[in-house]
Amino acid sequence: MPETEVKATISKSTGLPRKRFYRARAHSNPLSDSHFPVPISPSQFDYSLHYPQIFTSTDQVDGSRKVQFADIGCGFGGLLISLSTLFPETLMIGMELRDKVTEYVKERILSLRVTNPGQYQNVSVVRTNSMKYIPNYFEKAQLTKMFFLFPDPHFKEKNHRRRVISPFLLDEYAYVLKPALTEKELEADPVVKLLSSATEEGQKVARNGGQTFQAVFRRIVPSDQTS
Template sequence: MPDHDPNLNPTHSKTTGLPRKRFYRARAHSNPLSDSHFPVPISPAQFDYSLHFPGFSDRSQKIEFADVGCGFGGLLIALAPLFPATLMVGMELRDKVTEYVKERILALRASNPGHYHNASVVRTNSMKYIPNYFHKGQLTKMFFLFPDPHFKEKNHRRRVISPHLLDEYAYVLTVGGIIYTITDVEELGVWMKACLEEHPLFEAVAATELQADPVVELLSTATEEGQKVARNGGETFTAVYRRIQAPPSS
């Protein structure tokens, strides 16, 4: 993601320099089980950080936050200044939306020198390729904000939170790492909480800890989806769980 002058791009606002969403609109969701064509690193060691984080010279530093299905990047933009020394990446399947987030970050870097160099985005299918991007125990936070509910029972296997996928998330999360989920669909909220509750490598984060966590408020305020739910007076359902040590085998 090399720096550039966003004002030279007709798809950007001439006043703010930020990309205009109307040029990057796409379908609300994509089928995560379909085949898409984009480059995927063979292993985390092949993921080229220099293309994403030009402001960080310490190549031993690793990505710690992953926003899965990052949409238009609202959470990334909110998290980047809160955790300026932490590398974070959004993972998005839709090509136009990924391009929007990329241009948004580049524009913010250009208008705020020295800031937002810790955030980036990749177009990928996280349901298939999470282990291709992150080493075992690498991540400290993972976010799943307003994912596709896939209402039909036959499509529940497409849900981004499932017992099988939690195995992979547990693999890339460090012990003590946290998964944040939120939805405005009660049935999906119950599903995600049940999956996390029943998994042996996750436990619910205590309410007192959630109240002190500055990230929790962002779950419902930082994204376009969350803001829409708030405007409409809708209800949200949150589940926040910590990765724990594997119990001793019998």
Template sequence: MSMKDSKTTGGNGQSVRLPRKRFYRARAHSNPLSDSHFPIPISPSDIDYSPHYPRFFDSKHDEHDKETLMIGMELRDKVTEYVKERILALRASNPGQYDNISVVRTKSMKYLPNYFCKGQLSKMFFLFPHPHFKEKNHRRRVCLCPGSWRPYLYNNTDVEELGDWIKSCMESHPLFIAVSDEELEADPVVPLLSCATEDGQKVARNGGRTFRAVYRRISSGD
């Protein structure tokens, strides 16, 4: 569904209006080093995910019948609000779908360990992050927290210098190796990195290029 759609038809034939992004104006980026006001869990055990995925935490739902759960992390409050309202509208218009996705306002480069235990994540995506061009601001670029996930890390940007910087960081990290071309071709997620986000669609419309970097965390068997 296009991000430009304003309404969709639900399973009961009724029209459900989707939020319009123009009413959620926000700055292009926020300073990740500044203090923001939002709830911060002390540890992953303190998080109640039932409001995010109510269908999967229903007592009547089969505990072993869970899909892969996904959550987006965003620092800007207006963007978080827009995504949250859009998810709720899509759930209402498509019963049984979009129940495994959610969003939370937080500072991922600082509070990621507060949300996830070691080895809890199977994949992480950093798509079109702020490039922070000045060298003195490179510390604002997204920092890694290797213990939180296993085994795949996906990066994509339309800034070549940032793409090279990400690759250099990953290549020099002892816990990661680049995913082979054969694996990338077989991965159904890879084609979506450049076209499934609003930023990616904007780059495509403008005829721009994207610079992908996909790495796998080294296991004890490697």
């Protein structure tokens, strides 16, 4: 992109990318084939590419510094940005299928890193199909939180297979999640308060006087298992 075009897409007042240059369709077909790189396994995920101030290409990623939060279908990244400063020591990533929206989030994060030195180094975004490739990014019990905010409900029965929440996919999500929180931990979790207000979709619902309904799912471990 020519330098003049790059400057045009960045707001002079905020230093952030202008969303109108990254508009895309509200939804994408998760069953269609898209062409983007996908790691063969979680060990092949390049942390230095996403978190360059934390990792170098020669770093060995240990268990304490792996991604712990994943926002599935992160949209324009509102929740990620809010969580980044709330949990500055936690690595988190947004996963988005739409290419223009993913590019916007990338530019938004880069701009925030420039204007806020030392901050937003723990957050990133990747263009991918979460319904197909979750096991390629995360190991068993790696994540402490997964977010699915305002997903397309696909009301028509013929489109139920496009739902990001389904009995089949819940098995995969459970695999990459750590065991359940206690009730006390859940009540004290500051993230719950952000679920309806941090995202662009949530803000739109609020402006229109609508309602949001939250559901928090926790991975339950059988009594004869420890992980």
